[in-house]
Amino acid sequence: MEENKVSGIGREGQVRRSADVVSIARAQESQKEGPLICDPYAHLFVSPEGEEMLRSALGRWPFFAEYLVVRDKFFDEHLRVLCEKEDVKQMVSLGAGNDMRAARLDFLKGRKVFEVDLPDQITAKKAILKSELGKLPEEVTYVGTSVTEPGFMLVLQKAGFVPEERSVFIVEGLIYYLSSEGVDCFFDELSHLPSLRNLFLVDHISIDFSQKALDPEKRGKPPYPENVLSYLSNRGFSIRESALLGNLTGKYCGKNYQEKWWVVAAIR
Numbered sequence: 372m373e374e375n376k377v378s379g380i381g382r383e384g385q386v387r388r389s390a391d392v393v394s395i396a397r398a399q400e401s402q403k404e405g406p407l408i409c410d411p412y413a414h415l416f417v418s419p420e421g422e423e424m425l426r427s428a429l430g431r432w433p434f435f436a437e438y439l440v441v442r443d444k445f446f447d448e449h450l451r452v453l454c455e456k457e458d459v460k461q462m463v464s465l466g467a468g469n470d471m472r473a474a475r476l477d478f479l480k481g482r483k484v485f486e487v488d489l490p491d492q493i494t495a496k497k498a499i500l501k502s503e504l505g506k507l508p509e510e511v512t513y514v515g516t517s518v519t520e521p522g523f524m525l526v527l528q529k530a531g532f533v534p535e536e537r538s539v540f541i542v543e544g545l546i547y548y549l550s551s552e553g554v555d556c557f558f559d560e561l562s563h564l565p566s567l568r569n570l571f572l573v574d575h576i577s578i579d580f581s582q583k584a585l586d587p588e589k590r591g592k593p594p595y596p597e598n599v600l601s602y603l604s605n606r607g608f609s610i611r612e613s614a615l616l617g618n619l620t621g622k623y624c625g626k627n628y629q630e631k632w633w634v635v636a637a638i639r
């Protein structure tokens with residue numbers, strides 16, 4: 372797995388740079404005619420380290436960028452339906468990385484948005500946005516903390532999140548970087564929220580694929596919840612829809628892939 376590493380950045384940096392990899396896939400998709408998703412801000416986060424990591428991933432997994440794009444599409448569609456048809460007041464992006472939904476999705480206007488990520492990532496993102504755009508998106512509250520820290524929901528509440536208001540939680544590209552204890556701690560915190568039919572958009576990869584795709588310095592420590600659907604069901608979440616990204620690429624790009632990477636929309 373050594374060849375998957377980008378020289379000169381340790382585990383923290385690698386995990387943070389994984390956010391740039393996602394941005395590069397978004398930026399490339401946004402330049403296409405009739406893109407599946409459009410993120411006009413994604414190019415701001417293109418870094419040489421991210422480009423090297425994406426190149427390395429694509430060398431092994433030619434579907435990698437397509438997976439990232441159809442994952443976004445699945446999440447955006449669920450988010451849109453919930454915002455347009457149901458009374459959602461808040462969106463929380465956990466492990467937000469370079470997520471720019473607050474600025475790029477009109478239907479989020481007027482709703483509170485919280486972006487949670489490790490303090491270094493939040494600082495780096497704010498610095499890029501300030502220098503490139505001159506200001507930060509107005510609706511966003513940035514929260515620099517670890518989601519595996521017991522009590523992170525209290526940190527979120529101190530930042531203005533109201534647990535009694537209906538919310539959407541985006542958990543995109545996050546849980547396979549956490550230890551299994553971290554994942555448990557994270558979902559325990561979410562399970563303590565009042566049951567308001569909040570929506571949780573989560574993606575997850577199989578242990579097998581994680582071992583092949585992520586180098587040991589980057590991935591969390593197995594055992595992961597191998598079956599994310601029963602993991603969520605056991606914690607009181609009801610599955611609204613789940614799909615394999617390989618099937619979604621079949622639907623949107625005409626190419627089916629086998630690697631097990633799920634996207635899930637769950638309600639609780």
Ligand SMILES: C[S@@+](CC[C@H](N)C(=O)[O-])C[C@H]1O[C@@H](n2cnc3c(N)ncnc32)[C@H](O)[C@@H]1O
Pocket residue numbers: 386387389390393394465466467468469470487488489492516517518519542543544545548549
């Ligand atoms: C692959 S990126 C995904 C970013 C974003 N969700 C997206 O899809 O564009 C993973 C993100 O998770 C963040 N992350 C990793 N461990 C975390 C933790 N314990 N608490 C909060 N964020 C974390 C990283 O800093 C990084 O920004």
